[in-house]
Amino acid sequence: MEWNNLPWDKIFIVLTVLVSGPGIIVGIVVPAIGQMIVAMSGLKAIARQPEAGDRINSIVLLSLAMLESLAIYVLAIVLILIFANPMIKYIVNLE
Amino acid sequence: MRKINNPLTLIILLALVIALAVVSNLLSGTASEAEEPDVAAEIAPCAAFTVGPLEITSTVVNTWVMMLLLGIGAFVIGRNLKLRPGPVQNMLEWIIEAIENLIREMVGVEDTTIFLPVVGTLAFFIGFANLVGLIPGLKCPTPDINTPLAMALVVFFSVPYFGIRTRGLLNYLKHYVEPIFLMLPIEIASEIARTFSLTFRLFGNILGEEIIISILFIVMPLFVPVPMMLFSIFTGLLQAYIFALLTCVYIGGAVKAHH
Numbered sequence: 001m002e003w004n005n006l007p008w009d010k011i012f013i014v015l016t017v018l019v020s021g022p023g024i025i026v027g028i029v030v031p032a033i034g035q036m037i038v039a040m041s042g043l044k045a046i047a048r049q050p051e052a053g054d055r056i057n058s059i060v061l062l063s064l065a066m067l068e069s070l071a072i073y074v075l076a077i078v079l080i081l082i083f084a085n086p087m088i089k090y091i092v093n094l095e
Numbered sequence: 096m097r098k099i100n101n102p103l104t105l106i107i108l109l110a111l112v113i114a115l116a117v118v119s120n121l122l123s124g125t126a127s128e129a130e131e132p133d134v135a136a137e138i139a140p141c142a143a144f145t146v147g148p149l150e151i152t153s154t155v156v157n158t159w160v161m162m163l164l165l166g167i168g169a170f171v172i173g174r175n176l177k178l179r180p181g182p183v184q185n186m187l188e189w190i191i192e193a194i195e196n197l198i199r200e201m202v203g204v205e206d207t208t209i210f211l212p213v214v215g216t217l218a219f220f221i222g223f224a225n226l227v228g229l230i231p232g233l234k235c236p237t238p239d240i241n242t243p244l245a246m247a248l249v250v251f252f253s254v255p256y257f258g259i260r261t262r263g264l265l266n267y268l269k270h271y272v273e274p275i276f277l278m279l280p281i282e283i284a285s286e287i288a289r290t291f292s293l294t295f296r297l298f299g300n301i302l303g304e305e306i307i308i309s310i311l312f313i314v315m316p317l318f319v320p321v322p323m324m325l326f327s328i329f330t331g332l333l334q335a336y337i338f339a340l341l342t343c344v345y346i347g348g349a350v351k352a353h354h
Contacts, residue, residue: 058200062344065337069292072299079302 012091020078027074031067038063104171111167115160116232138305140239154239161227161236165219194218194339201343203351209260210346213253217246218339225301225331229324238302240294247293250342251286258349267349293341300334 042060046053080086140152172183180188194215198207224242228235236242258267271282304327311320 055200058197058340061337062340065296065341068300069296072296072303075299075303076295079306 009091012088016081016085020081023081024074024078027078028071031071034067034070035064038067108164108167108171112164112230115163116230138234138238138302138309140234152239153234154236154242157227157233158224158236158242160233161223165223190219191215197339198343201340202347210257210343213249214339214342214346217249217342218335221246221297221338222332222335225334226328228305229328235301235305237297238305240298243294243297246297246338247290250293250345251290253342254286254345254349257346261350270349289341289345293338297334297338300330304330 038060042056045056049056140154142150143153143156144151172187176184191211195207195211198210198214199205202210204210221237224236227233255267258270262270271279304323308320308323308327311323
C-alpha cells in the first residue's frame with residue numbers, strides 16, 4: 001500500500017483517542033501524589049498543633065485547589081483532543 | 096407574604112421552579128431530540144431561541160431562571176427578617192458568617208463590609224449554578240466556559256479596585272515593582288494566568304462531573320447515577336467555597352501592605 005493512500009484521517013482519530021487515555025492517567029496520578037503529600041503534612045501539622053487547625057485547614061485546601069487545577073488542565077486538553085480537535089480539519093477531508 | 100414558613104409561598108415558589116424548568120426545556124428541546132443519546136448534547140449549551148442576529152443559548156436562559164429564583168428567595172426572606180430567626184434565616188446567617196470569617200482570615204481585615212458583596216455574591220452564584228443542574232429540565236450553567244470566564248473576569252477587575260480603594264493608587268501600583276522592577280512582567284503574567292486558572296478549575300470540575308453523570312445515565316438510567324449526583328452536590332459546593340477562598344486570597348494580596 002502506498003504511503004499516501006493510507007487512511008490518515010482514521011489513523012489520526014484513533015491515535016488521538018489512544019493518546020488521551022495514557023495522557024489522563026499520567027495527568028491525574030502525578031497531581032494526586034502531590035495532593036497526598038499536602039494532605040499528609042497538613043494532618044501531621046494539625047496533630048502537632050491542634051490550636052492552629054483553622055489556619056492550616058484553609059492553607060491545605062488552597063494548596064489542594066492549586067494542585068487540582070493541574071489535573072483539570074489535563075482533563076481540558078484531553079476533552080479538546082477527543083471532542084473538539086482543532087487539527088482534525090486539516091487531516092480529515094471534509095467534503 | 097407575611098411569614099416565611101407560609102406553605103402557600105413555598106408551593107408558589109415550587110410551582111414557579113417547575114414551570115420555568117418546563118419552559119426552558121421546551122425552548123431548548125428542539126436540539127436534544129436526537130434518536131441516539133449523546134453525551135455532548137446533554138451538556139453542551141444549545142441555542143434556545145434567536146433575537147435578530149443574536150443567538151440566546153440555553154445557558155443564558157438557565158442563568159436567568161436561577162437568578163430569578165435567587166432574587167425572589169432573597170426578597171421574600173429579606174422582607175421577613177426576625178430577631179429570633181426561623182430555619183431559613185438561620186441557615187443564611189450561618190453561611191454569611193462563614194463567608195465573613197473567610198474574608199477576615201484570608202484578606203486580613205477586621206471590617207468586611209466592602210468585601211462581603213463581591214465574595215458573597217460569587218459564592219452564592221457559583222454554588223447555586225452548580226446545583227441547578229440537579230433540577231430536571233435545567234442545565235448547569237457552569238460547564239459552559241463563558242460563565243466561569245465571566246466570574247473570573249469579575250475577580251480580575253475587583254482585585255485592583257480593592258487594592259486602589261484601600262491603599263491608594265500609587266501605593267497599589269508600587270507593589271508591582273517591589274522589591275525590584277524586574278518583578279513587573281512576572282506580576283502581570285501571574286494576574287492573567289490566575290484568571291485562566293480560576294476559569295478552568297471551575298469549568299473542568301463541573302464538566303467532568305456532568306460528563307460522568309450523563310455517561311452513567313446513558314449506560315443505566317435507573318438509580319445508578321444517583322450516588323454520583325449526590326457526590327456532585329458536594330463537589331459543586333466545594334468548588335464554590337474554593338472559588339470564594341481564592342478570590343479572598345487574591346484580594347488579600349492586593350490589599351495587604353508588603354512588609
